[in-house]
Amino acid sequence: MRxxxxxxxxxxxxxxxxxxxxxxxxxxxxxxxxLAKKSLLIEIKQEIISRGFSEEYNLFNVKTASAYLxxxxxxxxxxDTWIKVQKIPLNKYIKS
Amino acid sequence: xxxxxxxxxxxxxILTAGGISAMVFAFxxxxxxxxxxxxxxxxxxxxxCISNNGRINEWIEINKENKDDFLKKCHLNxxxxxxxxxxxxxxxxxxxxxxxxxxxxxxxxxxxxFESGNPAIITHCKxxxxxEIEKLSKCSENVFYSLxxxxxxxxxxxxxxxxxxxxxxx
Numbered sequence: 001m002r003x004x005x006x007x008x009x010x011x012x013x014x015x016x017x018x019x020x021x022x023x024x025x026x027x028x029x030x031x032x033x034x035l036a037k038k039s040l041l042i043e044i045k046q047e048i049i050s051r052g053f054s055e056e057y058n059l060f061n062v063k064t065a066s067a068y069l070x071x072x073x074x075x076x077x078x079x080d081t082w083i084k085v086q087k088i089p090l091n092k093y094i095k096s
Numbered sequence: 097x098x099x100x101x102x103x104x105x106x107x108x109x110i111l112t113a114g115g116i117s118a119m120v121f122a123f124x125x126x127x128x129x130x131x132x133x134x135x136x137x138x139x140x141x142x143x144x145c146i147s148n149n150g151r152i153n154e155w156i157e158i159n160k161e162n163k164d165d166f167l168k169k170c171h172l173n174x175x176x177x178x179x180x181x182x183x184x185x186x187x188x189x190x191x192x193x194x195x196x197x198x199x200x201x202x203x204x205x206x207x208x209x210f211e212s213g214n215p216a217i218i219t220h221c222k223x224x225x226x227x228e229i230e231k232l233s234k235c236s237e238n239v240f241y242s243l244x245x246x247x248x249x250x251x252x253x254x255x256x257x258x259x260x261x262x263x264x265x266x
Contacts, residue, residue, distance in 0.1 A: 014104060021108060025115035032119035036126035059140045060240040067150030067242045075249060079241055082199050082251070086239070 065093035126266055131258040135236035138172075139256040142188055145170035146252055147242040156190070158207050158244060166210040174213050178262060182214030185233075185257040193249045201239075201251060217257050233259040 064083070068090060071079060083090055146153060155169055166188075167174065174184045190208040191201045198205050221235035239253045 014101075018104075018108065021111065025112065029115060029119050029122065032123045036123040060143060060238045063143060063147060063150065064241040067147070067240075070150045070243055070247075071249065072247055075247065078193055078196060078199070079249060081196055082193070082241070085199070 061088050061090075062093055064088060065090050069094065127264055129230070129234075129264045131234035131260055131264050132236065134260075135234050135256045135258040136238075138184065138186060138258065139236050139238050139254045141172065142170055142186055142254050142256065143238070143240060143252065146188060146190070146254075147240070150243055152190070152242050152244045152250060152252075154245075156208055158190070158192075158248075166212050172212075176260070178260070182216065183259040185211075185213035185215060185217050185255075187211045187218075187255040189253045191251045191253065193251055199251070201253060207250070213257070214259070217259050218255075220259075221255075221257065230265045231261055233257050233261070 065088075068076075068079060068083070146156060152158070166186075172186070175181070176183045188208075188210040189201075189206055191198065191205045192207050193199060193205065217233045220233040221237075223229055224232055224235055235255065235257045237253065237255045239251055242250050242252055244250065
């Protein structure tokens with residue numbers, strides 16, 4: 001009788017342990033999914049990708065600056081207004 | 097009893113290893129959405145094709161109908177590995193600017209117009225401006241300034257769109 005009780009107690013321990021493992025795995029699996037969707041790693045990689053079209057390296061602004069430098073002085077007023085409205089940091093490109 | 101425990105341990109081992117593998121797979125199988133960058137790069141390629149060193153390229157004939165194939169001229173290929181084609185769209189408009197009123201980029205000042213790809217995906221751009229929707233195409237619109245050989249001034253507007261939702265979203 002004592003042996004049987006001991007066996008039941010041991011089995012209960014294993015069942016509880018199994019359940020804990022399953023619960024932990026499920027929680028971690030869910031977290032892995034959440035992190036995959038919005039993880040820091042992905043955001044950092046997206047940031048690196050996005051840097052290519054940030055204002056600093058923007059090819060369109062470089063092209064605008066290049067054309068602006070060749071524009072005759074008497075024709076600059078219209079394009080000056082457009083550059084001001086678009087907030088293109090022209091000085092940054094012309095200096096470099 | 098010991099035999100039962102060894103089977104049990106084996107099952108737990110499989111369960112844990114399987115769980116960890118599933119987690120790793122779930123984490124790394126999530127795709128990176130690079131369509132925004134792709135659309136921007138496509139726009140840059142078209143910009144390079146239209147204007148270089150501040151001057152509009154010679155192959156573009158202002159005030160004339162440019163019948164030549166835009167894609168061929170710009171060395172672009174819109175074919176993809178997807179069954180459903182029409183994953184890209186590009187539109188380039190060249191507006192002449194002489195006064196402040198011309199900065200509105202009205203069709204009256206439109207001198208040259210190029211278009212290629214699937215125009216059906218243009219409708220995806222408007223909803224994307226209001227709220228980012230993963231399943232819709234990504235759009236990139238850029239305007240830059242250029243001159244022609246006679247110092248006439250132009251604003252060039254380029255709209256580039258990339259669909260490819262199958263590969264970039266889950």
